[in-house]
Amino acid sequence: MKKISTVKKELINYGAIAGQKGFTPGVSGNLSARYGDNIIITVSGSANGYLKKDDFVVIDFEGNIVKGYKKPSSEMRLHIEFYKIRPDINYIIHVHSPYLSTFASCQKALDEPIMAENVFYFGYIPLAEYKMPSSIELVEETSKYFKEFDAVLMANHGFITGGVTMEDAYLKLELAESYAQVVFNTKAMGGAVLLNEKQVEEINLLRGK
Numbered sequence: 001m002k003k004i005s006t007v008k009k010e011l012i013n014y015g016a017i018a019g020q021k022g023f024t025p026g027v028s029g030n031l032s033a034r035y036g037d038n039i040i041i042t043v044s045g046s047a048n049g050y051l052k053k054d055d056f057v058v059i060d061f062e063g064n065i066v067k068g069y070k071k072p073s074s075e076m077r078l079h080i081e082f083y084k085i086r087p088d089i090n091y092i093i094h095v096h097s098p099y100l101s102t103f104a105s106c107q108k109a110l111d112e113p114i115m116a117e118n119v120f121y122f123g124y125i126p127l128a129e130y131k132m133p134s135s136i137e138l139v140e141e142t143s144k145y146f147k148e149f150d151a152v153l154m155a156n157h158g159f160i161t162g163g164v165t166m167e168d169a170y171l172k173l174e175l176a177e178s179y180a181q182v183v184f185n186t187k188a189m190g191g192a193v194l195l196n197e198k199q200v201e202e203i204n205l206l207r208g209k
Contacts, residue, residue, distance in 0.1 A: 004058070004067075007033045007040055010166040012051045014093075015042075017170065019049015023097040023177055029158065030073035033166070034083055034090045037061070041079060043070040048095065074134035081139050082162055085146040089162035091169040096158040099180035103127075104153045110179055114192040118179045119203045122151055125176060130155035151176050 011031045018024045029048045032041035038058050042048065046055040057068030061080055065072065073079075079092050103110055104127070111124035118124075126145050131138035142160065145152045151161040151172055161176065163169030186192035195203075 001036055004035065004040065005053070007035060008053055008056055010091075011040070011042070011056070012053070014166050014170045015048040015051045018093070018095060018097075018173065019047070021174070021177075023173060024048040024095045025098075029093070029095040030075050030079070031094070032073075032076075032079045032092045038066050039076075039079060039083060041072050041076055043068070044073055045071075046073075077136065077139050078142060078160065081143040082146050082160070085143060086162060088164060089150075090164055091166045092160065092162045093169050093173050094158060094160040095173065097173070097177045097180075099177050099184055100153060100159040101157075102184065103180050104158055105156050107155045109153060110176070110183060112183060112192065113195040113200045114183060114186060115179070116195065116199075116203055118175070119195065119200055120207055121172070121175055122179070123149070123204070123207070125149070125151050125153055125179070127153045127155055130157065133157055 011033060015031055027045055027047045030042045031048055032039050038060050040056050040058055043055050043057055057070055057072045058066040059072050059076060060066050063076055075094055082089060082092055109127035113119050126149055128142040128145060131141045142152055142154055153159055161169055161172045163172055
């Protein structure tokens with residue numbers, strides 16, 4: 001298993017990249033990593049783009065602090081549930097990036113097959129109904145999608161995605177934000193020409209779906 005300092009460095013580095021890209025403005029969102037039987041997660045009030053080594057605590061899968069003294073992110077139970085449902089997921093990113101948050105705020109899923117790459121990597125990105133941030137109801141509503149999807153929009157809130165590695169999770173964020181931007185831009189140009197059912201089916205066969 002990696003040293004805890006190594007995992008923190010990964011989270012800090014990719015948080016900074018997300019910040020530089022404008023994906024995680026100000027004090028918003030949270031990052032985490034599976035760490036054996038525990039979870040390393042950002043603390044409440046931290047900024048993903050400007051993380052320091054003391055901006056993390058280690059919690060168990062019940063939400064108890066195992067190591068550290070600061071308060072863990074208020075969204076920790078959302079992370080815990082994602083890890084419980086998906087043993088293949090080792091890193092989670094939750095952000096309020098501009099284009100993804102635009103679709104979340106309009107309560108619109110990203111479900112139009114407009115680019116082969118997005119169909120291949122996501123199928124589509126579903127929308128979880130609005131529930132109060134940090135609430136058990138939010139966890140229950142959003143976690144409905146974790147078994148089948150790696151990425152979920154949360155209505156009037158933001159976006160969450162998970163990956164096998166930190167790089168994998170970050171690249172999904174980057175691709176999803178680009179997907180949202182392309183969909184937004186096509187709306188301004190009168191609407192995209194969608195891939196037809198046969199074309200989507202061919203892509204899904206490559207995905208093994």
